[in-house]
Amino acid sequence: MHLSRPYSMQWLLWMVIVFLPGTVLAEDGYELWLRYNRIPDPELLSYYKKHATEMVVQQSCPIFRTVQDELLMALQGLLGQELPVNPSVSKKGAIILGTLDESPILRRLVQPLEMEIAGDEGYIIRSLSFDNRPVTVIAANKSKGVLYGVFRFICLIQNRQAIDRLSIRSKPRIQRRLLNHWDNLNGSVERGYAGKSIWNWEKLPAEIDSRYEDYARANASIGINGTVMNNVNSQAEILTKGYISKAAAIANVLRPYGIRVYFSVKFTSPMEIGGLSTADPFDPGVRRWWKERVRQIYEQIPDFGGFLVKAYSEGQPGPQIYGRTHADGANMLAEALSPFEGIVMWRSFVYDLSIDSDRAKCGYLEFVPLDGQFAANVLIQSKNGPVDFQPREPFNPLFGAMQKTPLMMELQITQEYTGQGKHLVYLAPQWKEVLDSETFAKGSGTLVAGIVDGSAENHALSGIAGVSGIGTDRNWMGHHFSQANWYAFGRLAWDPALTSEQIAEEWIEMTWSNDPETIDAIMKMMAGSWEACVDYMTPLGLHHLMAAGHHYGPEPEYVNPDRADWSSTYYHKADSEGIGFDRSSAGTNAVNQYAGPLRKLWDSPATCPEKYLLWFHHLPWTHQMSSGKTLWQELQLRYNRGVESVMTMQKAWDSLEGKIDEERFEHVKARLEMQLENAQEWRDVCLDYFGRFAESPDTRDGE
Numbered sequence: 001m002h003l004s005r006p007y008s009m010q011w012l013l014w015m016v017i018v019f020l021p022g023t024v025l026a027e028d029g030y031e032l033w034l035r036y037n038r039i040p041d042p043e044l045l046s047y048y049k050k051h052a053t054e055m056v057v058q059q060s061c062p063i064f065r066t067v068q069d070e071l072l073m074a075l076q077g078l079l080g081q082e083l084p085v086n087p088s089v090s091k092k093g094a095i096i097l098g099t100l101d102e103s104p105i106l107r108r109l110v111q112p113l114e115m116e117i118a119g120d121e122g123y124i125i126r127s128l129s130f131d132n133r134p135v136t137v138i139a140a141n142k143s144k145g146v147l148y149g150v151f152r153f154i155c156l157i158q159n160r161q162a163i164d165r166l167s168i169r170s171k172p173r174i175q176r177r178l179l180n181h182w183d184n185l186n187g188s189v190e191r192g193y194a195g196k197s198i199w200n201w202e203k204l205p206a207e208i209d210s211r212y213e214d215y216a217r218a219n220a221s222i223g224i225n226g227t228v229m230n231n232v233n234s235q236a237e238i239l240t241k242g243y244i245s246k247a248a249a250i251a252n253v254l255r256p257y258g259i260r261v262y263f264s265v266k267f268t269s270p271m272e273i274g275g276l277s278t279a280d281p282f283d284p285g286v287r288r289w290w291k292e293r294v295r296q297i298y299e300q301i302p303d304f305g306g307f308l309v310k311a312y313s314e315g316q317p318g319p320q321i322y323g324r325t326h327a328d329g330a331n332m333l334a335e336a337l338s339p340f341e342g343i344v345m346w347r348s349f350v351y352d353l354s355i356d357s358d359r360a361k362c363g364y365l366e367f368v369p370l371d372g373q374f375a376a377n378v379l380i381q382s383k384n385g386p387v388d389f390q391p392r393e394p395f396n397p398l399f400g401a402m403q404k405t406p407l408m409m410e411l412q413i414t415q416e417y418t419g420q421g422k423h424l425v426y427l428a429p430q431w432k433e434v435l436d437s438e439t440f441a442k443g444s445g446t447l448v449a450g451i452v453d454g455s456a457e458n459h460a461l462s463g464i465a466g467v468s469g470i471g472t473d474r475n476w477m478g479h480h481f482s483q484a485n486w487y488a489f490g491r492l493a494w495d496p497a498l499t500s501e502q503i504a505e506e507w508i509e510m511t512w513s514n515d516p517e518t519i520d521a522i523m524k525m526m527a528g529s530w531e532a533c534v535d536y537m538t539p540l541g542l543h544h545l546m547a548a549g550h551h552y553g554p555e556p557e558y559v560n561p562d563r564a565d566w567s568s569t570y571y572h573k574a575d576s577e578g579i580g581f582d583r584s585s586a587g588t589n590a591v592n593q594y595a596g597p598l599r600k601l602w603d604s605p606a607t608c609p610e611k612y613l614l615w616f617h618h619l620p621w622t623h624q625m626s627s628g629k630t631l632w633q634e635l636q637l638r639y640n641r642g643v644e645s646v647m648t649m650q651k652a653w654d655s656l657e658g659k660i661d662e663e664r665f666e667h668v669k670a671r672l673e674m675q676l677e678n679a680q681e682w683r684d685v686c687l688d689y690f691g692r693f694a695e696s697p698d699t700r701d702g703e
């Protein structure tokens, strides 16, 4: 084998097990979607072998070595073929990898114009002929692009696609595609449901866990190019020398996979670890402190990405303490980072009820007036919806309302409000609903995705972040199916136009099986899983009925003694008159934060889509729904439908017994049982509670 780096013991052991004839692999989900098990069909195997005979490489750099190793490893596993690595083409079926700058062969084969279109991270994959030999070309302008191209090529084989007539050109639509870890420095993970933080801060920088590299491989395979290592509820210590060195050690592992590291920083760090008496962004000493600290970071992490900041929200300090604005705070950090091309991602997740009593309106009210005041290297990071990662929310009205400022979207991969690593909920349809939403920000045709990727408003910067949920569990995410959300996040960050079905199918074949019946059964489970969760938790636009604190089960009766908006009753407002939050023009007028056509549509219960009905309206229990039922009847129907969908998922999964490896089969089966119990609890608790107000009798069917 032509391996440029020694593999870990774990990997070698795995290889031995894979190649023992007749061995049935026990799987624990650690490999994620990067499972390179041998293709069992002899005909297919010989087809792929014919088109993957050697690897032609004419360059070397750390990323390039990664590229080469990954392809070797994949083909060794999938085809059982040790590919020679040669500097020139000697066989039919060669795979030629490289950048035009460094590979003379590729310069002969590929048009420079075509590469221009691919940009810095894009790639092309083409079936071509070289000296009358059929070859496959994976080319890019930068090594990073080749890395992404190679992972796509491997995916094609994992998906059993033809590889002899390839003509693929791809480049990411969004520049910064980041995971946000809500990992604390003590190893716990806020809203994490898969064990502890994978960053072993105590043992760093001396000990480098082999997981870091596996994490990097997984992310690179789906195009993720950055990671914010620590919680947005940040601790100042991340900026101390010790932690910078620890982070630098991780950055060294991630770099060959094209991944940069970023920090969440606490606004009062200059006071907490710098001994200053203020953190006022207008104070020259404070500004100097940040500049110096940033310089120290770049000394150790030359490609450091920048800072993420949660300011003046949920107890985190911000510039407002000193009478300054979000823009003042963000711009101070931006100034420190700018000489190194670092960026600031400043979160808009703020809800100071003294600004407005409707929490959903607060972010918009604080941030829109600041549009145009942020430095060029600042992005505003906004959650997909205006409240907080609820099972379903309309899109955040900030998208489209701050046309002079690049807005990043923050999605939640970790399932804080959607079953927490215990429920099978495929979130790509939720994200697609938001990304595909028409904002009417510039007449029709301005989708949220176009704002996030910067194209609608011509921004030089663009970004998207997913709150990761990754932990030390063997399967990384707690639930095997939560891996699909990590995968889907990366794929949508690369191309928001992909459909959730396309992504699911790709993932299923890589993660579970290539058997058509298995794919079909799992596809159906995944496709309906998000709507099922919405139905059994918060149908018809209801939101935040979750139990206080842990946010797992239902607690519709919860009233927080200190804060109205931390109470479930604040959101559903159920009483004998009806249910729902009146955000129409007759209510809080949150609807007015959306562009004209949406405002008009959503302002009237007659035209508001039923999925958002109780988000925008408080309606009588007898309100007529499009089904002809009353609102109360419809609510019961939806809760029951959610439970039934989980039963259907269970049946589909049971039908796969024997087709899926036992360990993962049993794991998912047990989780589905828990999900059913939870869904029933959600239904029963919510309907019992709302039933106390509703005039109609509870017509729920028994099971």
Ligand code: GCV
Binding pocket: 182, 190, 191, 231, 232, 233, 310, 314, 349, 388, 416
């Ligand atoms: C990191 C929600 C979560 C918090 C989280 C916060 C945020 O309120 O429950 O755990 O804090 O969002 O996004 O900042």
